[in-house]
Amino acid sequence: MALSSTMDRKNSYGQAKNRKNRNKAVEKRREGAPLDTRAAFTYMTILLLLSLPAFIYLYQNACITQKGYQVQKLEERLIDLSLERERLQLKLDELSAPERIENMAQSRLNMIYPERVEFITIKEPVAETKLASAGRLAGVWNGLVDGLKSLEGLRARLTEVEASQP
Amino acid sequence: MSRSLTRSRIRVISGAMVILLASLLVRLVYIQIIQRDKYKNLAMQQRMRKVDLPASRGGIYDRKGKSLAVNIAMDSVYASPNQMSDRSQVASKLAAVLDKSPDEILQLLDPKRGFVWIQRKASFDRAAAVKALNLGTVNLIKEYKRAYPGQELASNIIGFAGLDMQGLYGLEVHFDKYLRGVPGYMKVEEDAIGRNIPYGVRKIVPPADGQDIYLTIDSELQHIAERELKKAVKNARAAGGCAIAMDPWSGDVLAMASCPTYNPNNYGSYDCMAWSNRAVQQVYEPGSIFKLITAAAALEEKVYSPGDTVINCSGTLGIDRRTVHCVRHGNSSGHGSESVSDVIVNSCNVGAATLGLKLGSHSLYRYIREFGFGQVTGISLPGEERGLLQSSASWQRIKTANIAFGQGIGVTPIQMTRAVCVLANGGKLYRPRIVRNIRTRDGVISKEYKVEDLGRVISPETAAAMRRMMQRVVLEGTGKAAAIEGYSTGGKTGTAQKVGAYGYGGGRYIASFVGLAPVDHPRLVVLVSIDEPKGAYYGGVIAAPAFKEIVRSSLIKLGVPPDKGDAVIREDA
Numbered sequence: 001m002a003l004s005s006t007m008d009r010k011n012s013y014g015q016a017k018n019r020k021n022r023n024k025a026v027e028k029r030r031e032g033a034p035l036d037t038r039a040a041f042t043y044m045t046i047l048l049l050l051s052l053p054a055f056i057y058l059y060q061n062a063c064i065t066q067k068g069y070q071v072q073k074l075e076e077r078l079i080d081l082s083l084e085r086e087r088l089q090l091k092l093d094e095l096s097a098p099e100r101i102e103n104m105a106q107s108r109l110n111m112i113y114p115e116r117v118e119f120i121t122i123k124e125p126v127a128e129t130k131l132a133s134a135g136r137l138a139g140v141w142n143g144l145v146d147g148l149k150s151l152e153g154l155r156a157r158l159t160e161v162e163a164s165q166p
Numbered sequence: 167m168s169r170s171l172t173r174s175r176i177r178v179i180s181g182a183m184v185i186l187l188a189s190l191l192v193r194l195v196y197i198q199i200i201q202r203d204k205y206k207n208l209a210m211q212q213r214m215r216k217v218d219l220p221a222s223r224g225g226i227y228d229r230k231g232k233s234l235a236v237n238i239a240m241d242s243v244y245a246s247p248n249q250m251s252d253r254s255q256v257a258s259k260l261a262a263v264l265d266k267s268p269d270e271i272l273q274l275l276d277p278k279r280g281f282v283w284i285q286r287k288a289s290f291d292r293a294a295a296v297k298a299l300n301l302g303t304v305n306l307i308k309e310y311k312r313a314y315p316g317q318e319l320a321s322n323i324i325g326f327a328g329l330d331m332q333g334l335y336g337l338e339v340h341f342d343k344y345l346r347g348v349p350g351y352m353k354v355e356e357d358a359i360g361r362n363i364p365y366g367v368r369k370i371v372p373p374a375d376g377q378d379i380y381l382t383i384d385s386e387l388q389h390i391a392e393r394e395l396k397k398a399v400k401n402a403r404a405a406g407g408c409a410i411a412m413d414p415w416s417g418d419v420l421a422m423a424s425c426p427t428y429n430p431n432n433y434g435s436y437d438c439m440a441w442s443n444r445a446v447q448q449v450y451e452p453g454s455i456f457k458l459i460t461a462a463a464a465l466e467e468k469v470y471s472p473g474d475t476v477i478n479c480s481g482t483l484g485i486d487r488r489t490v491h492c493v494r495h496g497n498s499s500g501h502g503s504e505s506v507s508d509v510i511v512n513s514c515n516v517g518a519a520t521l522g523l524k525l526g527s528h529s530l531y532r533y534i535r536e537f538g539f540g541q542v543t544g545i546s547l548p549g550e551e552r553g554l555l556q557s558s559a560s561w562q563r564i565k566t567a568n569i570a571f572g573q574g575i576g577v578t579p580i581q582m583t584r585a586v587c588v589l590a591n592g593g594k595l596y597r598p599r600i601v602r603n604i605r606t607r608d609g610v611i612s613k614e615y616k617v618e619d620l621g622r623v624i625s626p627e628t629a630a631a632m633r634r635m636m637q638r639v640v641l642e643g644t645g646k647a648a649a650i651e652g653y654s655t656g657g658k659t660g661t662a663q664k665v666g667a668y669g670y671g672g673g674r675y676i677a678s679f680v681g682l683a684p685v686d687h688p689r690l691v692v693l694v695s696i697d698e699p700k701g702a703y704y705g706g707v708i709a710a711p712a713f714k715e716i717v718r719s720s721l722i723k724l725g726v727p728p729d730k731g732d733a734v735i736r737e738d739a
Contacts, residue, residue, distance in 0.1 A: 068363075083239040083308075087290075090238050093315030098389035117718075119652065119728050 213355050213363075221347030222310065223331050224376030226324055226338075228385045229418075229602060235324055235338070235430075237331075238313045241293030241306040243284040247275040250303045260284060260304065263295035286329060287311045312338075314430045320388050322424035322443040323381075323547070323600065326433045335433075335441055337379065337601075340548040344604050344613075347376035377612060380602045382418040387411055390719045391421035395694065398712035399425045402677070402699035408444035408579050409694045409712065411720060414587035414682065416617045417596030419545070419580075420690070420720070446543075446550040449576040450695070453662025454705070455680050456572030457518040459585060461506055462632050463533035464521045466624045470506045472631045476517050476524075478503045483516040485523070488564045490571075492516040510635040511643035513659060515571045522570025523563060530566060531558030536623045537585040538595055539577055545598040546615065553577045572662060583693040586680050589633060590688035592626040594619055637685045647710035648681055650718045652728030656688075657681020657713065659705035664698070674698050679709035683717050684729045692716050 094100070105111040197205060226235035243264070250256055257271040264271070264285050274282050286309065288296070293306055312327040325336015333342035350373035355366030395409040411421040424444040428436035442448075464470050477483075481500035483490040492500055492515045501512045509517030522530050534540065540555030554576030561569070568574040580598055588595050597618035604613040624632075636656030639645040644659040657679055664674040678695035682688035694709040694716065702708060 065363075086236070086238055089233075090236060090313050090315055093233050093236070094317075097316050097319060098386060099317065099319065099393075102389075102393070117652065117722065 210355075213366075214353050215356050217352045217354065219350040219352055219371075219373045220310065220331075221349045221373035222375045223312065223327065223347065224345040224378045224607075226345075226379045226381065228320075228381055228383045228388070229420075230384065231380070232385045234316055234320055234381070234383075234385070235312060235314050235327075237310045239308050240287040240290070240311045241296075242286040242309045243288055243293070243296050243304065244307055245275060245282050245284050245304045246280050247277050247282060247303070248280050250275065250277070253277065256301055256304060259299055259301065260296065263299065264288065264292055312430075316385065317429050317431065318427050319385065319392065320381075320383055320422070321427055321430045322441070322445075323383065323422055324430060325441070325548075326430035336443065336548065337381075337546075340546060341379055341601070341604070345376040345379065348374040350374070375607050378605045378607070380605060382413075382420065382599050382602050383422070384420045384723075386723050387421040387720050388423065390723070391423040391692075391716050392425075392427070394712045394715045394719075395423045395425050396427075397715075398694065398696055398708065402696050402701070402703075402708045404696045404700070404708075405698040406444065407694070407696040408448065409692065409716060410445050410579055410583045411690055411692045411716060412583050412587055412598065414590035414596075414688050414691045417584065417587065417598045418602075418617075419598055419600045421716075422580075422600070443547060443549070444697075445579045446545060446547050447578070448697075449551045449553055449578055450676050450697075451573055451575065451662045451665065452577045452582055453572040453660035453676065453678065454513045454515075454518075455582060455586075455658045455660035455678055456575065456577070457510055457513065457570070458589065458632060458636070458658050458680075459534060459537050459539075460518050460521050460525070460530065460570040461510055461635065462537075462589060462624050462628055463530060464506060464525050465628045465631055466533070467525060467529055469524050470521070472507050472635065473505050476504055476506055476509055477520045479512075479514050479516045481516070483519055483567070485519070485564045485567050486562065490515055490519045490564075490567055507635045507638060510658065511638045513639075513644050518571035519567035522566050525570075527558040527561040527563075527566040530570065531555075531561070533623070534569070534575070536595070537588060538620075539575070539581050539585065543578075543580055543584055543598050544618075545580060546601045550580070551578050553581055572660065579693055579695055582678075582680060583691055586682065586693070587691045588623050589629050589636070590682045590691050591629070593622050593624040593629045595621060595623050633682065633685050633688070636681065640681070644704070644706040645679060645681070645710050647706055648679060648714045648717075650683060650714055650721075652730055653683045653718070653721055653726075654685040654730050655681060655683040655714075655717065656685045657710070659710060660695075661703060661705045675703040677703050677705040677708035679705050679713045681713055681717070683721060684726065686729065689724060689726050690717055690720055692720075 223237050225233055225237070227233055243260075245256070247253060253275045254268070254272060257268045257275060260266070260271050261268040266285065271284060274284060276282060284304065285292070296304065297306060310331055312331060314321065314324065314326070321336075323336055325338040325340075326334055327338045327345075328334045331346070333339035333345060338345065350371040352371070353369040355363045355368065357363050391409045391411055395407050398404075399407045407425045409421065409423045410419065412419055422443070422445045424442070426437075426440040428440040433441065465472065470476060479492055479501035481492045483492075493513065500516065501508065501514050504512065504514055504517045506517075506521065508514070509521065525533075534555060540553055542550045542552045556565075558566075565574055584595070584598055597620055599615055599617065601615050603611045603615060605611050633656050636658060637654060639659070640648050640655045640657055645657045648655055648657050658681065660676075660678040660680070662676045662678070663670040664672070664676060666672045666674065676695055676697055677699050678693065680691070680693040682691045692713055694712045696708045696712075699708045
């Protein structure tokens with residue numbers, strides 16, 4: 001019993017001492033004691049370094065979101081343009097309808113249907129091509145023969161020259 | 167206040183706080199863990215929006231890919247009246263830009279309703295004007311509208327689709343299940359102001375767009391047929407008419423015109439009779455053009471040869487107390503001695519009746535069936551009639567005689583054209599084809615309608631003999647108006663009396679001409695029939711000129727070289 005009361009007293013004494021020390025520190029700070037700037041700087045740097053990836057991540061996310069909205073707008077524009085293309089295609093089909101063209105030709109250009117249809121026979125281009133290629137072949141053949149002949153003449157001339165030499 | 171009291175109060179408050187926090191913790195666990203899925207779904211539903219993705223209706227194209235029916239996106243105007251503060255002001259503002267009165271619009275703006283259509287598929291200018299009003303409670307939504315760029319071109323074949331893009335008439339309704347497609351939807355995550363959240367949750371069930379239909383119709387030939395038919399009907403002051411151009415070697419319908427016609431972009435403002443396709447829906451007595459069938463059957467059965475004398479026509483023929491009259495009865499002593507060819511050239515009823523009687527009712531009936539009469543042709547068009555053909559078991563002799571020259575039988579123009587194709591192609595019957603294939607949007611053919619050879623009806627020799635007879639009709643018979651410069655042409659005229667409530671009479675006729683060109687190897691079979699012409703009513707006078715113009719222009723368009731000596735041909739320099 002006596003032991004426990006002694007310990008209680010010791011504890012209450014220790015607590016009172018701690019409180020006294022804290023109060024002293026607060027008082028010192030109130031009095032304008034200089035801060036430990038180095039420690040503060042270190043803390044701030046660590047804080048910044050820790051928060052930097054978070055900032056980068058958030059910035060990236062914001063950029064992606066912004067781009068996403070831009071993509072959406074472009075997609076909407078693409079749809080609008082394709083619808084516009086469809087509209088223009090329809091307009092084109094309407095303008096090129098045979099009845100409209102016929103009416104325009106008759107009313108604006110005073111065109112009439114021919115009384116008599118003339119048929120024109122056209123020389124078959126395939127036959128022409130064949131002739132042309134045949135002609136080309138003949139030309140090549142003649143050239144080859146001429147070349148051979150001149151080669152033979154050259155050889156004969158060479159023989160003559162060799163024979164004339166002592 | 168004693169120290170012990172303070173302590174006990176602190177304990178009570180702390181205990182209460184612990185209990186409160188514990189209960190919150192329990193609730194938190196219940197909501198966040200046990201009920202997790204339920205609340206997650208509720209939250210998602212709040213952010214998610216379902217957007218319907220309508221399927222685009224398939225297009226209809228001619229054989230060269232020219233569009234005949236397409237879709238066009240338009241803006242529809244809708245309003246949310248339950249969110250409006252001043253409905254009459256909104257109504258007057260809208261009336262200023264739309265084609266409606268303020269009262270009309272005010273009537274639509276039922277304050278109890280959250281959604282009402284003000285104007286569906288408004289014109290581009292009007293939609294832009296509504297958008298410029300920036301009313302907030304009045305908005306625009308994109309909807310597709312069916313458009314027919316050719317206006318009246320082939321409208322009796324194509325038909326039309328309704329406001330909700332559902333097929334209502336013609337090919338549009340017949341092929342609706344292919345054209346319509348299956349709508350899809352998209353679920354997207356939205357932000358607070360209704361924008362789609364990029365890279366948010368997105369579920370898409372894409373729509374399956376409708377398939378495209380490619381026809382056998384040639385737009386240019388269709389235009390020619392419609393133009394000439396309209397001209398013929400107008401000149402004859404007739405009630406209507408129809409024209410068909412068919413490729414005899416495949417059964418492909420190249421042109422199918424009906425008169426009266428209509429513009430499917432504005433189908434509601436026409437009488438519904440103008441919508442019908444006479445080529446498959448009109449049943450009529452063919453008259454003299456049917457003599458071709460009787461003659462072909464008689465030649466095939468070798469009852470006669472083309473040059474054999476059939477009868478000495480005196481203008482009338484008595485059959486079982488009834489009398490068959492020839493066109494020449496009363497005026498002279500009839501056509502005199504006639505061969506099978508002469509019967510066709512003179513269009514002699516007495517001669518045709520004799521051919522029919524000689525052939526016999528059962529044989530004639532069998533050939534009529536084999537030529538495809540009395541049954542639907544199976545062309546892919548809605549509402550096709552089968553015609554009227556009684557079984558030969560019930561035929562009296564007079565009935566056989568009548569049918570032999572085209573009375574007492576009902577046919578459709580498409581049946582008649584197909585039957586003449588048999589004579590043109592050397593004796594084969596084909597199923598008429600108007601749809602070539604159905605393609606997906608990627609151009610892949612999903613369904614092919616092949617050329618269907620249904621068998622031989624007559625021999626090539628009989629067919630050739632019939633073509634010679636048809637050529638004589640144009641050269642020296644009733645069809646001289648069908649002669650075409652540069653091309654050998656064959657055909658047959660027909661003038662049928664229409665049956666009224668009191669039998670034949672009343673001066674109502676159907677004038678028709680059916681023919682082919684060139685005769686030796688026909689590229690086209692064309693039928694023209696004019697319903698109830700006023701004044702002149704003979705097929706050779708009313709229908710043959712239209713036939714001539716259709717065939718002449720079509721052969722030139724098809725690039726068929728002339729085969730007759732009277733063509734003006736010069737050599738290219």
